Amino acid sequence: MYSISVDPGNQTIPVNTVYCLGRNYAGHAREMGVEPPAEPVVFMKPATAIRNGDSPILLPSFSNDIHYEIELVVSVNDVPGNVLTEDASKYIMAYGVGLDLTARDIQSTAKKKGLPWTLAKGFDGSAPVSRFIKAGNNLITMNTMLRLTINNHIKQQDIIGNMIFPIPAIISHLSKYFTLRRGDLIFTGTPEGVGPLQHGDEVTVELVDIVSFRTKVQKL
Numbered sequence: 001m002y003s004i005s006v007d008p009g010n011q012t013i014p015v016n017t018v019y020c021l022g023r024n025y026a027g028h029a030r031e032m033g034v035e036p037p038a039e040p041v042v043f044m045k046p047a048t049a050i051r052n053g054d055s056p057i058l059l060p061s062f063s064n065d066i067h068y069e070i071e072l073v074v075s076v077n078d079v080p081g082n083v084l085t086e087d088a089s090k091y092i093m094a095y096g097v098g099l100d101l102t103a104r105d106i107q108s109t110a111k112k113k114g115l116p117w118t119l120a121k122g123f124d125g126s127a128p129v130s131r132f133i134k135a136g137n138n139l140i141t142m143n144t145m146l147r148l149t150i151n152n153h154i155k156q157q158d159i160i161g162n163m164i165f166p167i168p169a170i171i172s173h174l175s176k177y178f179t180l181r182r183g184d185l186i187f188t189g190t191p192e193g194v195g196p197l198q199h200g201d202e203v204t205v206e207l208v209d210i211v212s213f214r215t216k217v218q219k220l
């Protein structure tokens with residue numbers, strides 16, 4: 001069973017589906033050579049992609065270019081269909097931080113051929129996540145910051161408020177197409193500054209002042 005831990009209370013909650021937003025920060029869209037999207041770009045990872053962030057990141061042998069992408073991760077409650085953006089916040093169950101690990105070489109080939117990103121994005125271990133913190137009491141604000149540090153160098157740092165599609169708009173959009181169930185995760189997109197991970201890297205992944213994890217990269 002693939003699950004997350006939610007504090008306070010150290011509750012274990014199973015995850016069925018992992019939804020992900022692509023190109024949700026203008027700076028990242030541009031560094032990938034595309035314009036910021038007019039509609040949310042959605043893809044998925046299987047639940048088997050989830051790992052506890054504290055365990056080592058294992059670089060798979062099928063790629064020579066695994067990139068880090070720090071992202072705010074939202075876990076939802078059961079969400080009814082066709083939720084309005086203005087009603088969507090109440091379905092947020094908890095917040096965490098994670099990495100949308102991406103086999104950039106495989107993704108580039110898929111993009112060129114017009115093929116899906118599934119192998120590049122959904123492989124085992126491609127979604128390391130922190131513990132989650134129950135939503136409420138204005139835990140998250142527009143100024144809440146994501147920060148990814150490798151070997152003590154800051155590589156990615158931006159605020160939640162710079163997302164193109166804010167969390168309620170994402171939930172509303174997804175609810176038009178999918179039945180979101182309690183525990184499902186939404187990776188909300190990465191700011192600019194993505195890059196490759198190397199064997200031996202020490203990675204710190206922070207939702208600043210809220211939750212974080214620190215881990216090491218190993219070649220499989």
Ligand code: MG
Nearest residue numbers: 069100189190
């Ligand atoms: Mg991403």
